[in-house]
Amino acid sequence: MSNTIYFTPGPSQLYFSVEQHLKNAMREDIPSISHRSSQFSHIFSETTSYIKSLLGLSDQYHIFFTSSATEVWERISQNLIEKHSYHFVNGSFADKFTQIARQNKLNVTINNPGFGKPFELTEISKENELISVTYNETSAGFQFDNTHLEQLRKKYPQALIALDVVSVAPAVPIDFNLVDTAYLSVQKCFGLPSGLGVWIVNRRALDKAANLTTQYQGSYHSLTSLLTSSKKNQTPETPNVLGIYLLGKVAHDMLQKGKEMMHRDTAYKSALLYQAVEENPNLSPFIQSSINRSKTVCIAKVKGKNHWLLQQFEKMGFILGEGYGEYKNDHIRIANFPTHSKEQVEYLSDLLKACRPN
Numbered sequence: 001m002s003n004t005i006y007f008t009p010g011p012s013q014l015y016f017s018v019e020q021h022l023k024n025a026m027r028e029d030i031p032s033i034s035h036r037s038s039q040f041s042h043i044f045s046e047t048t049s050y051i052k053s054l055l056g057l058s059d060q061y062h063i064f065f066t067s068s069a070t071e072v073w074e075r076i077s078q079n080l081i082e083k084h085s086y087h088f089v090n091g092s093f094a095d096k097f098t099q100i101a102r103q104n105k106l107n108v109t110i111n112n113p114g115f116g117k118p119f120e121l122t123e124i125s126k127e128n129e130l131i132s133v134t135y136n137e138t139s140a141g142f143q144f145d146n147t148h149l150e151q152l153r154k155k156y157p158q159a160l161i162a163l164d165v166v167s168v169a170p171a172v173p174i175d176f177n178l179v180d181t182a183y184l185s186v187q188k189c190f191g192l193p194s195g196l197g198v199w200i201v202n203r204r205a206l207d208k209a210a211n212l213t214t215q216y217q218g219s220y221h222s223l224t225s226l227l228t229s230s231k232k233n234q235t236p237e238t239p240n241v242l243g244i245y246l247l248g249k250v251a252h253d254m255l256q257k258g259k260e261m262m263h264r265d266t267a268y269k270s271a272l273l274y275q276a277v278e279e280n281p282n283l284s285p286f287i288q289s290s291i292n293r294s295k296t297v298c299i300a301k302v303k304g305k306n307h308w309l310l311q312q313f314e315k316m317g318f319i320l321g322e323g324y325g326e327y328k329n330d331h332i333r334i335a336n337f338p339t340h341s342k343e344q345v346e347y348l349s350d351l352l353k354a355c356r357p358n
């Protein structure tokens, strides 16, 4: 591997143990084994059980594999919503879900305070079968209020709640009992090659899907089909076997290190990054309120444009993320994922404090 460290918010720097696990996978012929073999079933069962421990999921929750989080948006639209859904949207990823829901002919209600702006909890009509929340909006560096999630659960017990945890799990503690379904892609906080999504679904959501008998729920990746296969520790299609293997290994490494320690490290490194941004007169945090500042994706506005900064850091071997969409040249986005060590972030923060336009 090169000496460059990727602080981009996904794909990002690989988790430090991935290289060794890849070598082992080659030695064990993992890419050649049958997805109907007992060897694969063992990998499936190990990976799902490590993820359950890492995320603190009860037995009510099942784990399925998809190609990406984007796929899960379509699967939720087809399997968990008959007509109406409600979406908290203050950035591009949450918005993409609403587009997919619309393409699936759903009636979508959107709470949109503006890009990266905090939400107000206004009344949600009871006809909405599902409430969609993006826990960490990667495009804006915004973290959803935990108390808001608790309030939603209490106030709308009849609705399913779907939580996008793509760029945040397992780096921070999340109470999954507050939601019925959640999903992530492995190229963010797990530090793995892209091309694998993890879909978490509880009993209640599975029951809802089972009752939507009149609508098209997708073919091979309908919830029913995923559930039937998962009971055999299999997938309906030939899956990303190598990806599932690597995910299990990395989840196991994270458990060995200790999830509480990982959560503490994330908080510590995140505080360093925001402090550095606040101390540099050329930078300022994009998100105003500190409770809404993402712990895993720190976004700073750069005075002028960001090119000088990105170039300086690239020369020093650090690849930082540019802004998202229309903020491409105005923001920098710095990933703070479990693979980024305390030492690396301490060093990066010192550089960030000191950097000046050429």
Ligand SMILES: *Cc1c(COP(=O)(O)O)cnc(C)c1O
Pocket: 010, 068, 069, 070, 071, 093, 134, 136, 137, 138, 139, 164, 166, 167, 185, 188, 194
């Ligand atoms: C990256 C990201 C996605 C999409 O992930 P894919 O792997 O491209 O499907 C969805 N939501 C959030 C918050 C993300 O950061």
